[in-house]
Amino acid sequence: MINKLLELLGKKTLALLREMGAVIIFCGQTFRWTFSRPFYLKNLLKQMEQIGVNSVPVVLTTAISTGMVLALQSYTGFKRFGAQSLIGAVVSLSMTRELGPVLTGLMVAGRAGASMAAELGTMRVTEQIDALYTMATNPMKYLVVPRFLASTIMMFFLSGLGMYIGILGGYFVGVKVLGTNPVTYMNQSINNTEVEDIWYGLVKSLVFGAVIGLIGCYKGFNTEGGAEGVGKATTGAVVVSCMLILILDYFLSALLW
Amino acid sequence: MSEPMIEITNLHKSFGALTVLRGVNLTVEKGESMTVIGGSGSGKSVLIKHIIGLLFPDKGQVKVAGQVLNDLDDHQLNELRKKFGMLFQMAALFDSLTVWENVGFGLKQHTKMSDKEIRAVATEKLALVGLKNVEDKMPVDLSGGMKKRVGLARAIAMDAEIILYDEPTTGLDPITADSINDLIVDLKKKLGVTSVAITHDMHSAYKISDRIAMLYKGEIQEIGTPDQIRGTTNPIVKQFITGSAVGPITAD
Ligand SMILES: Nc1ncnc2c1ncn2[C@@H]1O[C@H](COP(=O)(O)OP(=O)(O)OP(=O)(O)O)[C@@H](O)[C@H]1O
Ligand SMILES: [Mg+2]
Numbered sequence: 473m474i475n476k477l478l479e480l481l482g483k484k485t486l487a488l489l490r491e492m493g494a495v496i497i498f499c500g501q502t503f504r505w506t507f508s509r510p511f512y513l514k515n516l517l518k519q520m521e522q523i524g525v526n527s528v529p530v531v532l533t534t535a536i537s538t539g540m541v542l543a544l545q546s547y548t549g550f551k552r553f554g555a556q557s558l559i560g561a562v563v564s565l566s567m568t569r570e571l572g573p574v575l576t577g578l579m580v581a582g583r584a585g586a587s588m589a590a591e592l593g594t595m596r597v598t599e600q601i602d603a604l605y606t607m608a609t610n611p612m613k614y615l616v617v618p619r620f621l622a623s624t625i626m627m628f629f630l631s632g633l634g635m636y637i638g639i640l641g642g643y644f645v646g647v648k649v650l651g652t653n654p655v656t657y658m659n660q661s662i663n664n665t666e667v668e669d670i671w672y673g674l675v676k677s678l679v680f681g682a683v684i685g686l687i688g689c690y691k692g693f694n695t696e697g698g699a700e701g702v703g704k705a706t707t708g709a710v711v712v713s714c715m716l717i718l719i720l721d722y723f724l725s726a727l728l729w
Numbered sequence: 730m731s732e733p734m735i736e737i738t739n740l741h742k743s744f745g746a747l748t749v750l751r752g753v754n755l756t757v758e759k760g761e762s763m764t765v766i767g768g769s770g771s772g773k774s775v776l777i778k779h780i781i782g783l784l785f786p787d788k789g790q791v792k793v794a795g796q797v798l799n800d801l802d803d804h805q806l807n808e809l810r811k812k813f814g815m816l817f818q819m820a821a822l823f824d825s826l827t828v829w830e831n832v833g834f835g836l837k838q839h840t841k842m843s844d845k846e847i848r849a850v851a852t853e854k855l856a857l858v859g860l861k862n863v864e865d866k867m868p869v870d871l872s873g874g875m876k877k878r879v880g881l882a883r884a885i886a887m888d889a890e891i892i893l894y895d896e897p898t899t900g901l902d903p904i905t906a907d908s909i910n911d912l913i914v915d916l917k918k919k920l921g922v923t924s925v926a927i928t929h930d931m932h933s934a935y936k937i938s939d940r941i942a943m944l945y946k947g948e949i950q951e952i953g954t955p956d957q958i959r960g961t962t963n964p965i966v967k968q969f970i971t972g973s974a975v976g977p978i979t980a981d
Binding site: 594595598599600602603604605606607608609610 | 778783803807808810811813817819821822823824834835838839
């Protein structure tokens with residue numbers, strides 16, 4: 473019984489370590505191919521549209537609702553000790569340093585990371601990736617690099633947008649709904665948010681974007697076994713990149729501040 | 730005699746516990762049309778994927794145009810692959826690209842031709858496989874046989890020296906199939922293409938091949954000209970080419 477359990481544990485650990493190693497190698501190859509010719513600019517632009525532009529609606533919705541809820545909740549809490557005037561600061565600090573990047577990351581992982589894994593997974597199981605090799609075109613460069621770059625770059629902008637919209641949402645609730653003095657609200661926001669806070673959030677976003685692109689592509693690229701495999705790859709991409717975003721979020725927060 | 734174009738020596742390949750190839754030897758001369766026949770799942774597709782470096786041997790070696798595939802780096806392998814055209818069993822068309830972009834993919838990547846010129850080449854190659862007015866369609870909108878022919882047009886678009894055909898006529902009506910056979914013969918005669926084809930269609934095999942090799946249980950059972958194969962005394966080969974359910978080969 474104990475033997476069986478340990479054996480199982482060992483096998484799982486080995487599989488996990490092997491996969492981690494494979495992901496690291498994949499990252500290394502992606503970086504290597506990112507800086508070598510030829511560059512597929514058209515693919516990059518297309519991916520920037522697919523990952524970036526098409527994610528705008530979900531990011532907007534998430535950000536505005538978060539900003540509004542944040543204002544509402546902190547108002548309720550802060551009123552108890554007469555600090556309602558601080559909600560502007562709470563909203564803008566949380567949106568820039570934490571919620572903008574993390575929530576945008578999670579939404580983009582769910583949308584773009586999943587579709588990357590599904591698309592590359594389908595290309596793998598229908599031998600389109602093999603076909604690229606036979607036509608002397610490196611699929612790492614042709615498929616993976618543009619997706620990796622696009623998700624890194626677009627996460628930067630999406631998360632910036634998320635921060636801005638979240639703060640607007642907070643302002644709307646704080647000032648128009650809860651009746652905080654607009655000047656106080658703005659002053660609190662501006663005085664307590666440094667430019668570094670915004671940069672700090674944007675740096676996080678870049679890392680999250682890279683994670684989404686790499687994991688989405690890794691899972692898709694290594695898909696095995698038909699439609700079921702594609703489904704597994706897609707789920708795997710979302711789960712792993714969300715977990716990584718949350719874990720890295722803590723370490724980046726500890727490291728950057 | 731000049732050096733063979735493709736030389737496969739003692740090729741072994743397994744996937745986990747499944748051993749597919751156990752010591753395949755096969756030599757294809759320059760300008761020769763070789764056809765590999767064998768039962769479903771016998772490893773024919775696995776075998777030709779070794780020729781173009783999509784799979785690598787567990788043991789043994791594959792030599793193409795004098796180069797051992799295992800010894801090449803990424804760049805050299807890429808250069809070697811430019812000599813090849815390949816038709817995949819399931820066509821493997823890029824489903825995000827139109828038909829003409831699929832056919833012209835290699836030209837787009839490796840030549841400086843304009844889109845207009847590439848499109849013209851694509852139209853010409855599509856006509857060779859009997860397709861008209863499909864240039865702007867997406868692969869999902871094509872029938873199975875049409876996909877196969879687009880895949881074939883893509884394989885021949887670059888005027889490759891070596892073409893690998895994985896079941897070029899499967900899924901086509903007999904008349905189209907025969908015109909594909911003629912096309913393959915033409916490419917060989919006019920351009921001196923070296924080819925390896927896989928087929929289940931014996932009519933096609935006799936027509937397009939200089940030599941036919943039968944793969945069974947992970948090894949080449951017999952190899953010979955169409956006439957030698959027709960007159961074979963090997964019971965396994967005989968059963969296969971006559972398509973009989975009784976004999977040494979059992980459907981397991
Ligand atoms: N990448 C792979 N991973 C694991 N197993 C594989 C892989 N490719 C092929 N196989 C297995 O190898 C065996 C031979 O496959 P192959 O595709 O070469 O058959 P085939 O001779 O081409 O058959 P068919 O005529 O049906 O196309 C099959 O059992 C298949 O499941
Ligand atoms: Mg096959």
